[in-house]
Amino acid sequence: MDTSATDGASPMGSVDKALLALQELSAAGAGGLALAQLAESLGLNKTSLHRTLAALRFRGFVDQDPVTGNYVLGAAAAALSLAFFSDENLPRLLQNALVTLCAQADELVHLGVLSGAEILYLDKVEPARPVRVWSAVGRRQPAATTALGRAILSQRHIDPATLAWYAGRHLPTDRLAEILSVAQTNGYATETEENEAGISCLAVPMLRDGAPVAAVSITAPSDRMTPPRRTELTRIIASELPALLPPGVTLPAALVTSW
Template identity: 75%
Template sequence: MPSTSREDGPRDDASHDDAAAPTSSPMGSVDKALLALQELSAAGADGIALHDLAQRLGLNKTSLHRTLAALRFRGFADQDPASGSYVLGPAATALATSYHADENLPRLMQNALTALCALTDELVHLGVLSGAEILYLDKVEPARPVRVWSAVGRRQPAATTGLGRAILSRRTVDPASLAWFAGDRLPADRLAGILAAARADGYATETEENEVGISCLAVPLLRDGAAIAAVSITAPSDRMTPARRTALAATVARELPALLPAGVSLPAELG
């Protein structure tokens, strides 16, 4: 009688492999290298000696030395010639830079933008500084019969937008650069005051400076203390009262940190 055929060999279906998280690393040598990278990152610029690193990881020094040699070969680790301590290499920092690059931010921030839109019931934008302008990378808007117009890819002067002011408030801007950003849109000394207030508050505001009847509140996204982007909440001016701004800033401070990608934070002044 004919029999029903069945596959007894290994299946190549990734969806089955990902059904349950493994309880231990499936590849010890890779795990060892990743653990070493984590410790090197925590050690910072001073680095860490081989003996200390082996103790922290509970690994044999000879085996760990081979792992570090492989990391050095690919540029993920380096060794100080004077002290012998190991530090992160340029390849590791390049990965972090690529991870937070402008083109990757919309994907990393999608959950945060969606949640913030749902919490505030207002239009939410993600933007980055591009020259003297803000480039809008992404937006999430609530379902309303009448909506605030905006578009991904749009550019606006940084000096007159909440997004631009939020980012500039966390950067060192010399007088010449300040005048360049201000241009003929507003006096440079006024922009300086706006940025100082934004830095003190942890957020920036804009009231009808780009569109009549529209205002916004924006918060910078920080990496190692420097602003890499900003998130804004945009609404009709009649809804953006001083009390509402205070409430929105509190909502951002309370809800957004847990939704941010690794390595990104909000200003401590925000709350």
């Protein structure tokens, strides 16, 4: 029986060599690494590694700086990352997180992303009990008036003109600025009956390299979304969600460290 996959050895050395090279170049950043540096770091023969890098260059996963000669990550490597965190793939990546959060909170949970000045709802998980909330995947709402949108916008550096564009006719620009400032401080955003009478939401942004890629919200009738209940929901999110997020995705430190 082939035990190479379980005894610590790679089942295919040539592929493993290429993957190790990509990992090392990713850590090296924009400056990249010279062939000798990369070979020494990986403990590999330069000639063999050069052939591996040539194959990676052919497929666009590695480039070579024309000035320094250093090897750097190529566009194809970046494209893999973009595809992994694409709007189409996020529901799959976060399905377990949404299901667990819904079960723990016993409330409707949404996943949304920013699309222009709106929030696009990518996924939802409903609790067993009735929530009296209408929602649909694919629905759009103004980002400025939704907890999902506010959570995402609170983690961006937005100039006054762009902030006014997000605010639009929905609310005064200075009011939106105040809301986003509070959300940034808290690590989560809220909304009370601004999109539907009797309905309130609490949302947290999900960050990758410090930038928001999406947000998750908990939606409930306003009579259940009391201040103590909001406190309890933020505790659930801060304690349960981090371990369920994909590698490289985090919650705001302001939220996690508060618990």
